[in-house]
Amino acid sequence: MARELLKGNEAIAEAAIRAGLQAYFGYPITPQTELLEWMAHRMPELGRAFVQAESELGAINMVYGAACTGARVMTSSSSPGISLMMEGLSYIAATEVPAVLVDVMRGGPGLGNIAPAQSDYNQMVHGGGHGDYHTIVLAPATIQEAIDLTVLAFDLAEKYRSIAVVLLDGSLGQMMEPAELPPMRPVRQTFPAWAATGAAGRERNVLTSIYLDPPKEEEANLRLLRRWQEIQANEVRFREYFMEDARFVVVGFGSAGRVALSAVRQARAEGIPVGLLRPISLSPFPTRQIAALCERAEAFLVVEMNAGQMLEDVRLAVNGKRPVEFYGRMGGVMPFPDEILGEIRRLAAGEASFEGHPRDRWLQRLTGSN
Amino acid sequence: MPVQGRVVISELYCKGCELCVGACPQEVLRLSTERITSKGYHPAELAGEGCTGCGICAVVCPEAAITVYRQVIRRSTAAVGA
Amino acid sequence: MVVEQIVPEEIVYQRPRSLVECATHYCPGCTHGVAHRIIAEVIDEMGLREHTIGVASVGCSVFAYNYFDFDWVQAPHGRAPAMATGVKRVLPDRMVITYQGDGDMASIGMTEVVHAAARGENITVFFINNANYGMTGGQMAPTTLPGQKTTSSPHGRDVELAGYPIRASELLATLEGAAYVVRRSLHDPKNIRLAKKAVRTALEVQRQGLGFSMVEMLSICPTNWGMSPNQALQWLAEKMIPYYPVGDYRVSPSVAQLKV
Structure with missing residues (x-):
């Protein structure tokens, strides 16, 4: 396949189709809508299921139903719509059926705005819905990566009977970049043995999330937890840049990681030994890898388009061994490389601190007060 | 002579709700005062003669607890003097 | 001459195959059981057991999947029609049914059912x-009658404060996408037979791909109404049917031609 100029939302949609998507259910919301529109155009012409649902609540429960048949199924939305889907996500996780979700994040909380943000990190990585469950969360930084991770999301969702989320911000959904789409995979014609497809010639299958007997519910929780441990052991993904001799480490995901890379390049040009670690799997998080960096890194800088959500996971990994600093923009504002470069220079000048919380220090620099 | 029938009420299912008792056109059903099911209910039972096997009890039974049996009369025309 | 031969006996009614052999958790006399039974009978008669996927709801019927011997999925409260949509769109040749109570369908799930019908x-x-x-x-539902006492309308439903009950069949019947929307009652043998016939028609509508079908069944709740089951039947007939008349609210032209 040749590289072509593709828009993020449309590239993800087509990648999903080529990964053998059988059913799409969604609801329009900026900045994700092109994804739904692409599906509306493509799915029916391929003889596959497309429904524009009455709400995100409707969409996620259609996904839940289709997932119970073992079909490859997905939905997509943006932050406020994802909030509405949380009910369904908890049920899907509890029922142990595979589904893929794309969240094209926008500014929040509330209705917020339609500009790019990363403030759904906690919602996606640390739960969102009720109960103890984890989702696989993959964060692309380029259109090509968005395509590749979308395909991977389906494979992981099915392998672990789990929810796999592709988490990106509105700028990636909207931007165009040259990228290569995968070849079209055939749609699977068989259904897994656990699926609800009609009890023809077998015992009936019942897919449910209710275990009234507490020991049974605990058993179900343990099953989810063991599967999550397996995912943690096998599915951590990240990318390192300029890390061979780095004494300072910037950590950023998605678009923030991408902007940070520009800043790291500029800092390198100035002779600062700084590298970038860009987590690709936000969940499972590259905790071990970050912890190992404490052996040689003098200080860490976390860059996000939120008020420091992944920051807490980095702090847990660093575990007080090295100072961690934070720089973020919120509400749909993207950081410029220069702003991050300024933070890297501070690190190189030995200004990283153990005092208090990095978020407080950042706020003080940002506004001059706490 | 009216058709004769009988009903068998499963004590696994019967909860003694009395809907069959109230619906029986022949008034031949009642709750047993002697038996008690494993769930603690007095089950319905056939009391006396007169069941026609009409199946009304089974139609109203919320537990699908009733099996209905009925005599069958097959009518055929036989050639005279054969 | 007519010869009468009396065969000792024959089974004229027995528990349908599509019901699992276990006791239900429903209270004595609850007509959920009647609804279950007639649905199972129709599924047996139409030979659909191996091709049906049920979508259970939240409420007393949350465990419906324990009682029907075919495939089931369990929906969040009110979302059964959305979940059923997902199943049906992937498996259009299977029969997909939802089984929902009035709180589930007419309150929290009103959006999902209206749009599925639309x-x-x-x-x-x-x-x-x-x-x-x-x-x-036994709290007030969207179907609780004016003046009816429940645990959350202890002085009787005050329509000034809580509004009026929703007639779901009449409401859904206004939608073009709805092919067959009827209300039946489970309070006596005749009405139960009519309800069963409607269940059969509704499934035939689905089998022939004619569109959305719904059978509303007026049902008793003796425990929460504080009555014996037989008293509750009478209350249903006297109080509920005047507000919720039994009848056919939408029978699309294609359904009208069906021979069931």
Whole structure:
């Protein structure tokens, strides 16, 4: 396949189709809508299921139903719509059926705005819905990566009977970049043995999330937890840049990681030994890898388009061994490389601190007060 | 002579709700005062003669607890003097 | 001459194959059981057991999947029609039914059922109207009658404060996508037979791909109404049917031609 100029939302949609998507259910919301529109155009012409649902609540429960048949199924939305889907996500996780979700994040909380943000990190990585469950969360930084991770999301969702989320911000959904789409995979014609497809010639299958007997519910929780441990052991993904001799480490995901890379390049040009670690799997998080960096890194800088959500996971990994600093923009504002470069220079000048919380220090620099 | 029938009420299912008792056109059903099911209910039972096997009890039974049996009369025309 | 031969006996009624051999958790006399039974009978008669996928709801019927011997999925509260949509769109040749109470369908799930009907989603909804929330202990439902006492309308439903009950069949019947929307009652043998016939028609509508079908069944809740089951039947007939008349609210032209 040749590289072509593709828009993020449309590239993800087509990648999903080529990964053998059988059913799409969604609801329009900026900045994700092109994804739904692409599906509306493509799915029916391929003889596959497309429904524009009455709400995100409707969409996620259609996904839940289709997932119970073992079909490859997905939905997509943006932050406020994802909030509405949380009910369904908890049920899907509890029922142990595979589904893929794309969240094209926008500014929040509330209705917020339609500009790019990363403030759904906690919602996606640390739960969102009720109960103890984890989702696989993959964060692309380029259109090509968005395509590749979308395909991977389906494979992981099915392998672990789990929810796999592709988490990106509105700028990636909207931007165009040259990228290569995968070849079209055939749609699977068989259904897994656990699926609800009609009890023809077998015992009936019942897919449910209710275990009234507490020991049974605990058993179900343990099953989810063991599967999550397996995912943690096998599915951590990240990318390192300029890390061979780095004494300072910037950590950023998605678009923030991408902007940070520009800043790291500029800092390198100035002779600062700084590298970038860009987590690709936000969940499972590259905790071990970050912890190992404490052996040689003098200080860490976390860059996000939120008020420091992944920051807490980095702090847990660093575990007080090295100072961690934070720089973020919120509400749909993207950081410029220069702003991050300024933070890297501070690190190189030995200004990283153990005092208090990095978020407080950042706020003080940002506004001059706490 | 009216058709004769009988009903068998499963004590696994019967909860003694009395809907069959109230619906029986022949008034031949009642709750047993002697038996008690494993769930603690007095089950319905056939009391006396007169069941026609009409199946009304089974139609109203919320537990699908009733099996209905009925005599069958097959009518055929036989050639005279054969 | 006519010869009468009397065969000792024959089974004229027995428990349908599509019901699992276990006792239900429903209270004595609860007509959920009647609805279950007639649905199972029709599924047996139509030979659909191996091709049907049920979508259970939340409420007293949350465990419906324990009682029917075919594949089931369990929906969040009110979302059964959305979940059924997902199943049906992937498996259009299977029969997909939802089984929902009045709190589930007419309150928290009103959006999902209205839009499933509006889309003409080729699914069948069995809607049990017993004028209260049974599972949580008899609170006011969208179907609770004016003046009816429940645990959350202790002085009787005050329409000034709580509004009027929703007639779901009449409401859904206004939608073009709905092919067959009827209300039946489970309070006496004749009405139960009519309800069973409607269940059969609704499933035939789905089998032939004619669109959305729903059978509302007026049902008793003796425990929460504080009555004996036989008293509750009478209350249903006297109080519920005047507000919720039994009848056919939408029978699309294609359905009208069906021979069931």
